[in-house]
Amino acid sequence: MASTFSGISTALSSLRAQRQGLDVAGQNIANVNTEGYSRQRTEMTAVEGVSNVPTIWAKQDPVGTGVNVGDITRIRDELLEARVRTEHSHNAFLSGQHDVFENIQTVFKEPSDTGLQARMSSFWSDWQDLSNNPGDDAVRTKVIQQGGAVAGAINDANTQLNTIWKSARTAATSQIADINTATAEIASLNKGIMQAKVGGLPANELADRRDALVLKLADLAGATATLRESGAVDVSLFGSTLVSGTASRDLAPPGGANTLAERLAGNKVGVTFADNGQPAVVTRGELGSSLESMNTVVPKYATALNEVATALISNVNTIHTAGFDKTGAEGGPFFSGTDAGTVSMAITEPDEVAASTAANLRLDGGNADALGDLATSGTGPDVTYRQLVADLGVAAKSATLKAETQSTITADLDSSHESTSGVSLDEEMSNLLQYQRAYEAAAKLMNTIDSTLNTLINNTGR
Structure with a gap:
């Protein structure tokens, strides 16, 4: 009773x-x-x-x-949280790609009145003017100046691409440091949560802090998490363990190429685990985007710019050396250098401009006319450059659309998560x-x- x-x-x-x-x-x-x-x-x-x-x-x-x-x-909704982490990692990657394409588009500034295409058009036009006035030193000087402007524009674009590449490498170094800090803190929080659970003490706030760090790792590198019965979470990076209970692993600073030139020579940038030197696969998140930018995106357009520079040097020098300057001497190379980083003017004096087709026709503008016709050549630098700009425009637009779509998906999931938790x-x-x-x-x-x-x-x- x-x-x-x-x-x-x-x-x-x-x-x-x-x-x-x-x-x-x-x-x-x-x-x-x-x-x-x-x-x-x-x-x-x-x-x-x-x-x-x-x-x-x-x-x-x-x-x-x-x-x-x-x-x-x-x-909490564990299934929803797993989806949120996945979409956040995609969003961070695509957002990073959108940013790098925007930066590259800023390098070339096309279409514009000050871009490389406008400078090359003026350069060819000046050669046409010289073909009509081969004895005019002012026009000859203008050709040299405009050639220097074209070379300078290519140099500047190359320098800016190098800067974008270096920024991506600096970002990768910082992202790896953030990953290592987060994994160590997650392991520490796991320990506190497990001890609290054994002692029958509340650990909700600790779990919140830990889950926020797991989401940060998803943003940084596309990490995934698995909840244990003990209350701890294990964190993985594309199948490799980052956090297991109270133990964590560090990533080593990015190795491989230290400069864009080294990357163009075939040396990739990679990430490894600090404890055993094994490669760490990272294809998502902010770090994945930085690696993609360094290994693929920036090198692609740096290579294309080198092709423009090579086409410019080769085409102009081939025709220029076949002509004769104002003194009747054979024309020398108009440009020096071999690529976008080294192209520069090889002549500085108006008399050195090889505008004529024969030594005894010093005021003949036939060679200048041939150089002006490079504007419409199927193998000239303009065609190569226009292809670069067209490819960049398509890729940049695609990156923008993907980033916008993914941002919407991520925001919707965040809203669902917020309504739940x-x-x-x-x-x-x-x-x-x-x-x-x-x-x-x-x-x-x-x-x-x-x-x-x-x-x-x-x-x-x-």
Whole structure:
């Protein structure tokens, strides 16, 4: 049979449970704007009687003995979180690619009045002007100046591509440092969470911090996570372990090519694990984008620019050396150098411009006319450059569309995740009212039982 005082115990358990519910609701409200915070819920369970096994001489009271707070749980959707991490890694990669293509487009500035195409057009036009006025030193000087402007534009573009490449390598170094810091902290948080779970202590805030770091690793390198029964998470990078329980592994700084020139010579940039030197596969996230930029994107357009420079040097020098300058001497190379980084003017004096086709026809502009015709040559630098710009435009547009689409997908998933795990003030206000009313009712129950027992103890038998 139930104790005469069991009602007080029941009311007391309710007071404690509702008070804890108020505390949890207050914690949620306090962290409504805390990034990475997951709302918590008080899990209450009814307390059964002392025994639910019938005996011969005793029968359990049909009413239980109150309420227990079983646990304070975080509201999480593991499947949704895995999708969020995956889409974040894609979004970080595509966003990085969008940025690098935008930077490369800025290098070439096409179409514009100051881009390389405009300078080459002016260069060919100046040769046509010289073919009509081969004896004019002012026009000869202009040809030299415009040739220098073309060479300078190519040099500048090459320098800027090198800068973009170096920036990607610097970013990769920083990203690896961030990854190593995050993995070490996740391992440390795993240890704290496991110890708290063994001791029956709350660890929700620790778990929130850890999950935020796991998402950061997804952004940085496309890492994935697996939750253990112990409460710890294991973090993997394309099948290789980054964090296992309380242990973590570091990535070594990026190795391989240190300059764009080294990359163009065939030396790739790679990432390895610091403990055994084995390659770390990274094809997503910010680091994946940096590696893609260094190994593929920037080298592609640097190579194309070198082809433009080579075509310019080869075509112009071939025709120029076949002509004769103002003094009747054979023409020398108009440009020096072999690629975009070294192309420059080989002549500086107006008389050295080989505008004529014969030594005895010093005022003949036939050779200058041939040089001007390079503007429409099927093998000239213009065709090569226009192909570069066209390819860049298509690739940049594709990168932009992919980044925008992925950004929308990621934002939608973040919204779904927030609706699941985020704090709703309206919901918490409703919970506060619910717990408050329950607390007041439990207090009223205790007062009623106290009054009843007072009557039983003090007034019975008088």
